[in-house]
Amino acid sequence: SAVISQKPSRDICQRGTSLTIQCQVDSQVTMMFWYRQQPGQSLTLIATANQGSEATYESGFVIDKFPISRPNLTFSTLTVSNMSPEDSSIYLCSVGQAWGYTFGSGTRLTVV
């Protein structure tokens, strides 16, 4: 299965600032997914990122708040913009293949 490198693994950020999370996959994949896991909750899909097109966002998530880039078939970034304490969560990227979905190790974000 694909190996995903996600960074940073954690960060503490001031409110009002932005953080960009990077995911690098060791093979070419068509779609990459970004999830959020709020404290004590399960995973919620933020958006699906295809190379060469705009990301598709789930209800409740908007591009201005969570801009996504997908410059090639092995890399994607998610930016959390104008952060508030409510954005404190674990953010995970994922790829789906025939043998199942693989996840990055996650970025633990704390906004103070």
Added chain:
Amino acid sequence: KQEVTQIPAALSVPEGENLVLNCSFTDSAIYNLQWFRQDPGKGLTSLLLIQSSQREQTSGRLNASLDKSSGRSTLYIAASQPGDSATYLCAVLRIGGGADGLTFGKGTHLIIQP
């Protein structure tokens, strides 16, 4: 809209016991079902994937079953060990939903007492 429910939400058992975690889903039109393990503050580790045409999958002390018609899956852990302590997540992929990602349950928080 697909909904995934996991029961129990939390479970604490002594080491060595066999245990069963339950997952149910509302829409039986699934492509596959996947069980994950998540350690505190970490990402997800895939445990087992069951295709919709399969009834069960086994890996070591883990066995997952799928009854698509009734919308249920179980994860059986044999001879539990303290290292099995983690949150176990069940997730389904709907048919034709390759662009949608997975739908997750809220997980079962498992503690194995030494």
